[in-house]
Amino acid sequence: MKDFMDFSGALDGEDPTISQGADSFTTGTDYNGDGIMDGEAVYEDLNGDGVFDTITASVDTNGDGIVDFVSVYQDTNGDGFTDYSATLMDVDTNGDGIADSVFFGEDANGDTVFETTQIMDAEEWAMFTGSPDSGYVPVDEGGGFDAGYEQFNPAETDMSQVVGTPVADEQCWDYQGENGPCAIYAQVMAYEGMTGQDIDPQQMIDVATEQGWYDDGTSMEDMDKILNYLGAETEKSFGGDMEDLHNCLENGGRIVVAVDGNEIWYGNTETYAPNDPNHAVEVIGIDYSSPEPMVIINDSGTMDGHAITVPASQFMDAWEDSGYYYVEAYA
Amino acid sequence: MLSIQEFLKKINTGSAVRENIPMGLGMGFPVLNITGDRLLVSVFYYRSVLRPNDQTLLMPPEYKLTLDYPSGKLTSFENLRLDPRYAKVNFDKPVGIFRHEAIKHLDRDGYKKAKEDLYDALNRLIAFLGDEGEFTKEDEEKLSGLYTMMTEPSLHPFYRSLSPQFFERYIEQ
Numbered sequence: 088m089k090d091f092m093d094f095s096g097a098l099d100g101e102d103p104t105i106s107q108g109a110d111s112f113t114t115g116t117d118y119n120g121d122g123i124m125d126g127e128a129v130y131e132d133l134n135g136d137g138v139f140d141t142i143t144a145s146v147d148t149n150g151d152g153i154v155d156f157v158s159v160y161q162d163t164n165g166d167g168f169t170d171y172s173a174t175l176m177d178v179d180t181n182g183d184g185i186a187d188s189v190f191f192g193e194d195a196n197g198d199t200v201f202e203t204t205q206i207m208d209a210e211e212w213a214m215f216t217g218s219p220d221s222g223y224v225p226v227d228e229g230g231g232f233d234a235g236y237e238q239f240n241p242a243e244t245d246m247s248q249v250v251g252t253p254v255a256d257e258q259c260w261d262y263q264g265e266n267g268p269c270a271i272y273a274q275v276m277a278y279e280g281m282t283g284q285d286i287d288p289q290q291m292i293d294v295a296t297e298q299g300w301y302d303d304g305t306s307m308e309d310m311d312k313i314l315n316y317l318g319a320e321t322e323k324s325f326g327g328d329m330e331d332l333h334n335c336l337e338n339g340g341r342i343v344v345a346v347d348g349n350e351i352w353y354g355n356t357e358t359y360a361p362n363d364p365n366h367a368v369e370v371i372g373i374d375y376s377s378p379e380p381m382v383i384i385n386d387s388g389t390m391d392g393h394a395i396t397v398p399a400s401q402f403m404d405a406w407e408d409s410g411y412y413y414v415e416a417y418a
Numbered sequence: 419m420l421s422i423q424e425f426l427k428k429i430n431t432g433s434a435v436r437e438n439i440p441m442g443l444g445m446g447f448p449v450l451n452i453t454g455d456r457l458l459v460s461v462f463y464y465r466s467v468l469r470p471n472d473q474t475l476l477m478p479p480e481y482k483l484t485l486d487y488p489s490g491k492l493t494s495f496e497n498l499r500l501d502p503r504y505a506k507v508n509f510d511k512p513v514g515i516f517r518h519e520a521i522k523h524l525d526r527d528g529y530k531k532a533k534e535d536l537y538d539a540l541n542r543l544i545a546f547l548g549d550e551g552e553f554t555k556e557d558e559e560k561l562s563g564l565y566t567m568m569t570e571p572s573l574h575p576f577y578r579s580l581s582p583q584f585f586e587r588y589i590e591q
Binding site: 133163164171195202203205269302303308325345349352359360366410412 | 430437440468506517574
């Protein structure tokens with residue numbers, strides 16, 4: 088967090104040392120006063136205004152040569168007083184003499200009292216820092232995120248009650264890896280389903296990046312650009328409904344929709360995210376054989392996202408968050 | 419009066435967001451700015467990387483939008499990745515985990531309700547600012563309490579940057 092703001096000012100209780108053009112400097116410090124240096128203080132001028140606004144103190148409190156205590160003090164509003172501080176400290180929670188967790192305390196209002204405290208084990212800490220070398224493995228580098236979907240099974244379905252060609256389109260599914268290229272993958276899957284051609288998604292990501300249609304994500308406005316590039320005709324709309332999906336599929340079209348992936352991935356479980364992140368998936372069919380219609384989708388965002396079935400009500404909830412935005416595509 | 423819920427829906431389907439915000443980024447809570455006699459609404463957009471068991475990773479916000487209320491006309495658009503003030507931010511590294519302590523007790527429906535309560539309280543403030551209603555001390559405490567509870571502490575520096583005055587009055591409690 089220390090890097091996120093355009094801070095200025097000096098720190099309360101510390102020499103407001105003028106940076107004199109330096110972005111930072113480091114001093115060795117004897118924190119316990121035994122005459123031996125046991126830590127260091129890093130002074131940083133994060134906004135480059137010539138005044139150090141952040142001090143990071145790193146200390147080896149038990150003399151084993153390893154830093155086990157880090158505290159950050161910041162003046163975030165330039166009034167000359169520390170108004171943010173955070174402390175990280177190794178802790179031994181089971182009393183075996185070996186640090187096994189990290190204590191995190193945060194005082195975000197400068198009253199010297201931690202409003203937020205948390206003790207994290209190694210895995211939680213790794214998640215918190217996102218540090219690859221501390222055990223955090225993004226899903227696209229590990230086993231992938233398995234949402235526990237139910238796949239469409241034609242053997243257990245009255246196919247006369249199914250619109251679309253989910254059995255064939257399932258073969259076009261591909262896993263995108265972590266964030267980002269969902270809309271590219273959805274368009275590629277849709278195009279492959281319509282034409283039978285085999286398209287390399289990475290090549291399309293390169294094209295989209297070069298054209299400005301992809302920059303760590305795709306805007307809704309650009310959700311049909313790869314389809315157009317490949318030669319498909321498209322139409323983008325807000326306010327779609329099940330009938331629109333049905334009609335498109337019945338006419339041999341393919342559909343890419345923007346949804347709140349959380350509501351599809353987690354459904355009614357207790358897990359949820361703080362906002363409505365849009366995600367693009369391809370609708371490849373609707374199965375009317377059960378009391379509640381099931382929407383069949385190819386979702387490139389999870390490892391098991393091929394031809395998955397989502398109850399229509401759950402799908403509509405997820406779709407609602409984009410204003411029922413969709414792209415119809417025809418070869 | 420256009421409710422904040424309707425306003426947010428309008429901007430999230432409007433051209434500014436549709437053309438510029440990549441899918442996959444979600445909107446934070448809106449905050450207000452007052453410039454002269456204009457009421458402005460500022461929001462940021464950020465990614466959250468889904469993980470089960472309340473380990474959803476929060477990434478630093480990447481875009482800031484400020485819009486005129488209620489017209490929705492865009493008054494500023496910032497891509498923080500291209501902003502030198504944020505040059506030291508690693509936008510690909512999480513800054514926190516959802517759910518934070520203050521909302522641990524809320525299930526999905528509880529969270530949605532609290533969000534609606536916050537927006538309803540914000541609507542009262544907006545009405546008051548437009549001379550269309552009262553905003554009592556109780557209203558202020560309710561709004562402040564909800565903002566404080568709902569906003570993710572790890573994103574507070576960004577909320578502060580959207581509107582320092584609003585942040586200090588309603589979020590930083």
